Structures are given as C-alpha cells and as structure tokens.
Amino acid sequence: MHFTFTEEHEELRRTVRRFLEQRSDEQAVRRAMETERGYDDDVWSQMAGQMGLQGLIVPAEHGGAGLGWVEMMVVLEEMGRSLLCAPYLSTAVLAAGALVEAGSEEARSEILPGIASGETIATLAFVDDGRGWDVADVQMQATKDGDGWKLSGVKNFVLDGHTADVILVVARGPDGLSLFRVDAGAAGLERALLPTLDLTRKLARVSFSSTPAKRVGASGDLTSQLRRVLDLAVVGLVAEQVGGAQRCLEMSTEYARTRLQFGRPIGSFQAIKHRCADMLVSVEFAKSAAYNAGFTAAEGDGDLASAAHIAKSYCSEAYFHAAADNIQIHGGMGFTWEHPAHLYFKRAKSSSVLFGDPMQHREQLAQSLGI
Amino acid sequence: MSMKTMSEAELRERTRALLAEVHPDKVDRTTFRRAQFDHGLAWVRFPEGHGGLGLTANLQQIVNDEIRKNAKTFYEDMAINPIGIGMGGPVVLTHGTEEMKKRLLRPLFTGEEIWCQLFSEPGAGSDVAGLSTRAVRDGDDWIVNGQKVWTTLAHLSKWGMLVARTNPDVPKHEGMSYFLLDMQSPGVEVRPLYQITGEAEFNEIFMTDVRIPGDRILGHEGDGWKVAITTLMNERTSLGGGGGSRGSGPIATLLRLWKNREKAAFTQASEAVMRDRITQLHIECELLRLTGMRAKAGLRSGIPGPEGSVGKLAMAEINKRLWECSLDVMGSSSLLYEAGYELKRPELHGRASRVEEHAKYQFLRSRANSIEGGTSEVMRNILGERVLGLPGEPRVDKNVPWKDIPRGV
Ligand SMILES: Cc1cc2nc3c(=O)[nH]c(=O)nc-3n(C[C@H](O)[C@H](O)[C@H](O)COP(=O)(O)OP(=O)(O)OC[C@H]3O[C@@H](n4cnc5c(N)ncnc54)[C@H](O)[C@@H]3O)c2cc1C
Numbered sequence: 001m002h003f004t005f006t007e008e009h010e011e012l013r014r015t016v017r018r019f020l021e022q023r024s025d026e027q028a029v030r031r032a033m034e035t036e037r038g039y040d041d042d043v044w045s046q047m048a049g050q051m052g053l054q055g056l057i058v059p060a061e062h063g064g065a066g067l068g069w070v071e072m073m074v075v076l077e078e079m080g081r082s083l084l085c086a087p088y089l090s091t092a093v094l095a096a097g098a099l100v101e102a103g104s105e106e107a108r109s110e111i112l113p114g115i116a117s118g119e120t121i122a123t124l125a126f127v128d129d130g131r132g133w134d135v136a137d138v139q140m141q142a143t144k145d146g147d148g149w150k151l152s153g154v155k156n157f158v159l160d161g162h163t164a165d166v167i168l169v170v171a172r173g174p175d176g177l178s179l180f181r182v183d184a185g186a187a188g189l190e191r192a193l194l195p196t197l198d199l200t201r202k203l204a205r206v207s208f209s210s211t212p213a214k215r216v217g218a219s220g221d222l223t224s225q226l227r228r229v230l231d232l233a234v235v236g237l238v239a240e241q242v243g244g245a246q247r248c249l250e251m252s253t254e255y256a257r258t259r260l261q262f263g264r265p266i267g268s269f270q271a272i273k274h275r276c277a278d279m280l281v282s283v284e285f286a287k288s289a290a291y292n293a294g295f296t297a298a299e300g301d302g303d304l305a306s307a308a309h310i311a312k313s314y315c316s317e318a319y320f321h322a323a324a325d326n327i328q329i330h331g332g333m334g335f336t337w338e339h340p341a342h343l344y345f346k347r348a349k350s351s352s353v354l355f356g357d358p359m360q361h362r363e364q365l366a367q368s369l370g371i
Numbered sequence: 372m373s374m375k376t377m378s379e380a381e382l383r384e385r386t387r388a389l390l391a392e393v394h395p396d397k398v399d400r401t402t403f404r405r406a407q408f409d410h411g412l413a414w415v416r417f418p419e420g421h422g423g424l425g426l427t428a429n430l431q432q433i434v435n436d437e438i439r440k441n442a443k444t445f446y447e448d449m450a451i452n453p454i455g456i457g458m459g460g461p462v463v464l465t466h467g468t469e470e471m472k473k474r475l476l477r478p479l480f481t482g483e484e485i486w487c488q489l490f491s492e493p494g495a496g497s498d499v500a501g502l503s504t505r506a507v508r509d510g511d512d513w514i515v516n517g518q519k520v521w522t523t524l525a526h527l528s529k530w531g532m533l534v535a536r537t538n539p540d541v542p543k544h545e546g547m548s549y550f551l552l553d554m555q556s557p558g559v560e561v562r563p564l565y566q567i568t569g570e571a572e573f574n575e576i577f578m579t580d581v582r583i584p585g586d587r588i589l590g591h592e593g594d595g596w597k598v599a600i601t602t603l604m605n606e607r608t609s610l611g612g613g614g615g616s617r618g619s620g621p622i623a624t625l626l627r628l629w630k631n632r633e634k635a636a637f638t639q640a641s642e643a644v645m646r647d648r649i650t651q652l653h654i655e656c657e658l659l660r661l662t663g664m665r666a667k668a669g670l671r672s673g674i675p676g677p678e679g680s681v682g683k684l685a686m687a688e689i690n691k692r693l694w695e696c697s698l699d700v701m702g703s704s705s706l707l708y709e710a711g712y713e714l715k716r717p718e719l720h721g722r723a724s725r726v727e728e729h730a731k732y733q734f735l736r737s738r739a740n741s742i743e744g745g746t747s748e749v750m751r752n753i754l755g756e757r758v759l760g761l762p763g764e765p766r767v768d769k770n771v772p773w774k775d776i777p778r779g780v
Binding site: 265 | 655
C-alpha cells in the first residue's frame, strides 16, 4: 500500500474543488437543502457535462470515464468538504457501483449510460423497514410474475428515493439475493420524503405493493457481490467524512487565530490549541483509514471488508468530534443557524449512522479478528 | 540506473544479494550489520556511501520484509541502538562533517558504539532550551561542567549528544552548542536512576571539568538549538511508529491475552464492553501504523517536519490505553507483579518473559511514553503552533539574556 496520489489525482482534486467553490458554496448549499428535491439541476448537469463526474466509475463502453475508487475518493472528499447537495452518493456511487459489481450485462448497458450522462437519477433501496444495514438483514421477497417480478414491502432510508428515476431494490428471489429495477411511476410504488436531521442529504421511505419489477442482477445469489457494493459505498462515504472533518479543522483553526478574548487570540489558550491539535491527529488518522480503504478497493486484492470496517468506525467518530468541537470553539456563534458549523455537525451525525454505525462496524471487525 | 527511481523489485533483489553474500543466521551481528551498511541497506533514505541509497524512508520496509522472510535472525534497530539509530545517525548526517560521518555512522548502525542523549537537566525538561550545563573554551578544547538527568542507556554508551550553554549573556535559544561527548572521558560520572518498573534504564550524569576536543562540535558554536531540533524531530518520527505488519506488536499481545482470558471472570455484558474496547484499540493501532507509512512515503534524508508529532502524540496515548486494557483483561491477576521491583540495569536485548509479565511491565513502562521525547502537552503545543499556525502563549523568557531568566532548582 503506497497512498501516493499521482499528479493526475491532484489535478482532479483541484478541478473539482474549484468547481464546488463556485457552484456549491455555503449559499448554494443552503438554497438546495431547503428545496424538496434537494439539489440544483443546473449544477447536476454541469457535473456530468463538463466534468463527467457521474460516470466516474462507469466503464468506458457504457459512456463513463472508467476510472477507479482512488479517483472516486478524491472527488467525494471534495464533495464532503463543500457539503454538496446532490444525488451523487446514490446515483454515481451506490447505483452505479451496484450495477458494475452485481448487474447483468443487459442492465448495465440499459442504465449506466443514462447515469453517466447525468440524465438518470438512480439509487439503491437496501434497508428493509425496521432492519439493519447488513446484507444478511434483507428479507424482502421478489416473486415471479409471468416474465417479470413483483415486489411488496417497505425499504427505508433510501438515499434520494423521492427523486430517483430508477430504483434498484435489493430483495430475495428463488436463487438468493438479487437486484430488481423499479422505475418512477410504477404501479403500487409510493415514495415519501423523510424529515431528516441532516437537510443536506435527502432520504425517502419507499413502499411497494405488488409493484412490477425487472430483475437486473447478474445470475445466481449476489450476497458476496452486494457485500462488496456496500463496502465500496463505505469507501465513498468515508472519503466524504474526511473532507468534512478537514474543513471543520480549518474553520476551527482559522477562528482560533483571529477571535480575540482577554486581549489575545483564543488559539493561544491551550484549552483551545490542544483541542485543535487533537482534531488534527484524528483527521490525519481518518485520512489514513479512508485512503487505505480506497487504495484497497482500487487494487482489488486486499481485505476490503476489514479496511471498510476500520474506516467507517474511525472516520465517523473523527468527523463527529471535529464537527462538535468546531461548534464549541466558535462559542455562541457556532450555535446559530447562520453559521455553517451546524450543517457539518448534522452531516457528520447522519454519515455516522448511514451504512452502519461505528459500533456495528466494530462488531463485524471483531468477528473477523476472532475476538 | 538512478537510485532515486530504484524499483521495489530491484531493492528486493539487492537485499537478496546481500543475504547471499552474508547471512544473518550464519555470521555474528557485527559482520552482518557491517555488510548491510556497506550495501546501502542500513537506512535506504541516507545517501549512498553512508549506509543508504537515497530512497524514500518507507522503502526500508521492503528491505526489512525481505530479510525477515529469508532469515530467522532479524535485528530490530530499536533493540540494538535506539537513540543512536533513531537520532544520532540522522543528526550526524544533517550537521556532521564528512569525517564524522565516515567515523561514526557504521559502528552506530552495527551497535558497536551505543549512543545516548544528554539534553534534559533537573531544571530543564520540556523547556530544554533553558539548560544550565556550561561549556567554556580552553584553547581548542571545551571544558564542561553540569548535570544531566533521565539519560537513557548512558551506562552502555560510547557517545553522548550533549547540549551545553556556551554563552549565558544572550537569549536562551542563541547561547547553546551541540557536542559529541565520549562517555569514557575523565570527569563523566554515570549513576543509575531507579524508575517505576524497578529498572534503571536511565541515569543521572555528573560532568566535572570534562574536556571535549574542539572538533567534536556539531554545527558551529551557538548552533546548539538548531541541531537539537533536528535531533528532536527525528526522535519523534522514530517514536511515532509506522513499521511492522497489520495486527503485529502490542495489539497482538493484547489479543493473545484476551484469547487466554479467564472466561468465568466475565459476564456477557462485560465481555461485550471489552470486545469493543479491544476492537477500538485494534483500529487505532492499525491507523497509527498506516499514518506512519504515509509520513514515511514523503521522507528522504531531510529533516522531518513538525508533523512527526502527530505519530508521537498518538502513539503515546494509544499505547497507554492499550496496556491499561490488557490489565483489565487479566483481572485479579493484575494484583501481582511477578517480576518484582529489585533494581535492574537493563541490557539492550530485553529478556523474554511470559506474555502476562510482559504486559504488566509495559503497563508501567508506557506511562513514560507521554513524557519521554517531549510530553503530550508539548506535542499539542507543537502541532497547534507549528503545524496549524496558532499563536504562541505570552512568554516571559523571550529576548531576555539566559542569565536573567528566573529558574527553579
Ligand atoms: C523513560 C524516559 C526516558 C528519557 N530519556 C531521556 C534521554 O535519554 N535523554 C534526555 O535528555 N531526556 C530523557 N528523558 C527526559 C524527558 O525528555 C523529560 O522528562 C521531558 O522532556 C519532560 O521534562 P520534565 O520531566 O522536566 O517535566 P516538565 O517539563 O517539568 O513537565 C511537567 C509537566 O508540565 C507540563 N508542561 C511543561 N511545560 C508545558 C507547557 N509549555 N505547556 C503545557 N504543559 C507543560 C508537562 O507536559 C508535564 O505534564 C526521558 C524521560 C523518560 C520518562
């Protein structure tokens, strides 16, 4: 493992950062998060048209850039830093990832080009109502119906489930776990936007009652492929967390340098300085964890599951503490709606819970360590 | 082929060539380490001719892995000459004359000459720049008087890295010089200091009219602080971890203790709590290792930056918690300290002991991790001020001649 980002990676990072500084600054984030759709169409089409971001991991034969998880990590770190409001994690990471790892050839050529061009918003409906984030938790059944399939039941916490054109549903068929496609407007499909703690990331509850679906998974039981899809989603999410945590550290140190009390900058008080130093250490550790997971995903031969468990546990807590300390360091101002500290704090909490919380990932890691 | 672009495969090949010529299982330590040095495989980040190949520091791992894979005998730098290899070598490389490098680096690496660090004094620990040991010119030589404390391994050392005050009339950072002291010189007295483990790995040093030849100064007169900083940066990087493989080292000991635990002593609830604690420590140890690797990927023979304090601070705090946890795993057996507390002078190659005894020893020893090499509070000051750019505290000792600064002891 080398953790060496190439000059191309750094160029990608600079380009994405420049774009997001212009199109996803704090005002833009606040505007988008107040809308029901949760994102700005214009920004979304520029992301696809000018930069090809939605198709980052989509193979070239399906209209994408055919890049890997290191590039994805670089892009998501920047998105996390700017709190970009967009159905990116759902479309370009979860849905595209699921199709690349577990989709049938036919489904990939049907769906991936639309994702890459930015025309299709897609998502993965994964968590059964009332159940957890592990693949083993999925109980929803798909039943055969003539040439097609029918789905009944409820999927909860579906990322951008209220706006998605294509919903990929994880359900059990006769030969095990697979992927099923349901399109917006299908019969018996109901989608309800949920009132989220974190306004920058939209979640929906999606119910199916005898809803017609098309099987889009590769043949056979896809349990291990879907595990990998979730591990890869974790890689994406931890990269976002690192970007957000780094931004909190920067906001805190900037404020500590400039805010004067008792005739001196508050950063000269050790209580504040040491908090910032501890934040720096945990952000550095979070980077090690996330980059290790990303490079492991890209190289494809290491223990991705463990790397993902380690990263999700650590990055979640590092981001949360950075966002919480950032509020404390800003004092009363950090508690106001006007100040962006709460946006990061809420994003940190929601990211910590999404795809399994730290305790759950540690539990799985403990099992793999045999302790 | 340019050395800077030597591939991993070529480096492996070069290591195998060394092993084909001299094999550590077949020759004594000195013979093997001399050959390793001469092949440029001692510390690959050093320049050619000085035991290295001018590569980045992280590639040393390739050499070490290759030796471990092909030999039963592996010499840990930290067990051979921790202060010499961690600090002495880099500081000689950065500030020493060509003659010093030729004379000192090879026996330092082989462990024929052990090194120690004569910085701390009773009145100057965190504030080491406040030190009082005096060096006064006498012709070409220097005459040194003063006292040092906490000097690890001084009782085995040939060379001491000594910082002494050569000008008390200027502000404290400007009036120091850095010497290489031959520990066998007349007037150097080394007394053991009994510590909480029952050992005396460190010492008090009394220097009375000790004569140091003029050519044993590192850098120039008055450069002592700059050279000391190089030493400390290297110390932090060497303490900050980054070697080994996933799950090795202290965390492996903790896992072993957990697997051997007295099962009846745990309830279901306490098991769950302990498992989560151990898993958290496993994660932190792994990230300490990976963070060290990331830091080393950018490090050649230059002076490591203040970022080295990230690993030093994290290592200290994680290590203390890890050994605390290991005593909790052992339960009531932690009431005992089987090794006893009779004064022991540790030799360099530690004795093997039962894993439980080792853990109890480490439980006590690890309290030093957040004191030695700079306390955790000082690390946080460095990270805050030097890395994050936060302002310093108001100070009463800046721009004042050293002799006018109030001091205790
Ligand atoms: C096992 C061991 C081995 C050692 N080996 C060596 C060696 O080989 N050579 C050598 O020269 N030294 C050695 N030392 C000494 C070590 O470097 C010092 O102990 C250390 O720098 C702290 O100095 P002090 O003990 O005087 O404590 P002090 O500096 O008096 O510190 C006491 C407390 O005050 C805090 N404090 C001090 N200044 C500040 C500040 N500015 N801001 C916030 N808090 C502060 C400290 O963090 C600490 O908690 C060793 C120490 C140990 C424990």
